[in-house]
Amino acid sequence: AQKVTQAQTEISVVEKEDVTLDCVYETRDTTYYLFWYKQPPSGELVFLIRRNSFDEQNEISGRYSWNFQKSTSSFNFTITASQVVDSAVYFCALSEAVTSGTYKYIFGTGTRLKVLA
Amino acid sequence: SQTIHQWPATLVQPVGSPLSLECTVEGTSNPNLYWYRQAAGRGLQLLFYSVGIGQISSEVPQNLSASRPQDRQFILSSKKLLLSDSGFYLCAWSPRVGNTEAFFGQGTRLTVV
Numbered sequence: 001a002q003k004v005t006q007a008q009t010e011i012s013v014v015e016k017e018d019v020t021l022d023c024v025y026e027t028r029d030t031t032y033y034l035f036w037y038k039q040p041p042s043g044e045l046v047f048l049i050r051r052n053s054f055d056e057q058n059e060i061s062g063r064y065s066w067n068f069q070k071s072t073s074s075f076n077f078t079i080t081a082s083q084v085v086d087s088a089v090y091f092c093a094l095s096e097a098v099t100s101g102t103y104k105y106i107f108g109t110g111t112r113l114k115v116l117a
Numbered sequence: 118s119q120t121i122h123q124w125p126a127t128l129v130q131p132v133g134s135p136l137s138l139e140c141t142v143e144g145t146s147n148p149n150l151y152w153y154r155q156a157a158g159r160g161l162q163l164l165f166y167s168v169g170i171g172q173i174s175s176e177v178p179q180n181l182s183a184s185r186p187q188d189r190q191f192i193l194s195s196k197k198l199l200l201s202d203s204g205f206y207l208c209a210w211s212p213r214v215g216n217t218e219a220f221f222g223q224g225t226r227l228t229v230v
Contacts, residue, residue, distance in 0.1 A: 006160075035218050043205060045161075045221040091161065101213040102149050102168045104176075109160035 002027050002096045006108035013082050014116050021077040021111045023092030029053075033103075034068065034075045035093040039110070045091065051075060082115045089113070119144035123208045123222030130229055136181075136195040138225050140208030143189065148210040150191040151219060152183055155205040167191060168213075203229045 003026040013019045025034065036048040049059060051068050059066045063080045079086055089110045095103040123140045130136060142148050152164040163176045165183035173183050180199050184192045191208060205226050209219040 033217075037221075043207075043224045043226070045207065045209075047218045047220065050218050098166070098174070099168060102166070103211065104163060104166060105151070105209075105211075105219050106163070107153075107161040 002029075002094055002106045004092050004094050004106050004108035006092055006111050008111045009109070010112040010114065012114040012116060015084060016081050018078060018080050019082050019113065019115075021079075021090050021092075021113065023075045023077065023108060025073050025075065025092070025094045027073075027094060027096070029097060032097075033095040035095070035105070036066065036075075036077050037091045037093065039089040039091060041088070048077075079113075082113075084115050084117050087113060087115045119210075119220065121208060121210055121220055121222045123225060125225060126223065127226045128228070130198050130227065132200055132229055133197045136193070136198050136202070136227070138193040138206055138208075138227075140191045140193075140222055141189055142191075142210045145189070145210070145212065147188060147213050149213060149219075150185060151209040151211075152191065152193050153207045153209065153221075155207065155224075157204070161207070165193070198229045200229050203227055 005024045032053045034051045037045045038048055039045050056068050065078045067076045089112045091110045092108045094106045098104055120143045150167045153161045154164050155161050165175055167173050167185045170185055181195050205224050207224045208222040211219040
């Protein structure tokens with residue numbers, strides 16, 4: 001069965017430190033997508049990135065970077081020079097095909113990041 | 118552009134009372150629709166998804182039901198709420214074409230007392 005594991009329940013860092021959020025997944029699909037979402041205190045899930053299973057290039061967007069390694073089934077998320085505004089719960093997710101054009105999204109349990117000033 | 122609306126934002130209901138949460142999507146046609154629940158301090162659990170009007174798939178047995186009376190309307194219901202139904206409910210949609218991300222509403226915080 002499809003599964004996403006975020007082993008880190010909560011991480012606390014001091015502002016300006018780098019932090020990496022781990023994500024390990026299991027899937028039987030050969031084609032799939034991985035996602036990261038941010039959930040600030042307001043509760044709404046904010047989409048951060050989507051990664052295709054065929055594209056293992058790392059991606060960088062400002063202070064955010066993502067490391068996708070198919071060999072270890074991991075899709076880790078690094079925040080460089082963390083800021084207080086980065087404090088949130090971060091979810092990793094995996095798509096699972098159910099019919100043509102329809103996918104379910106399997107979420108990990110999330111990692112709560114606290115950035116202290 | 119596409120938008121998703123979910124209401125109410127917060128709700129306090131007594132045990133045994135009915136529930137109706139509504140979600141609508143604008144700016145797209147024939148979307149996939151989803152209801153997720155997030156219990157306090159826990160991850161997101163998929164409750165229902167729908168690929169079209171009247172087509173509902175349930176992921177877990179529970180006290181809740183879902184309906185899709187119109188293409189862009191998704192409703193989560195219960196006839197009699199339980200204490201364990203408390204949580205944060207999120208509606209989401211995704212396009213029918215391609216494997217893309219899901220877009221979420223702002224959520225409804227339900228407290229059953």
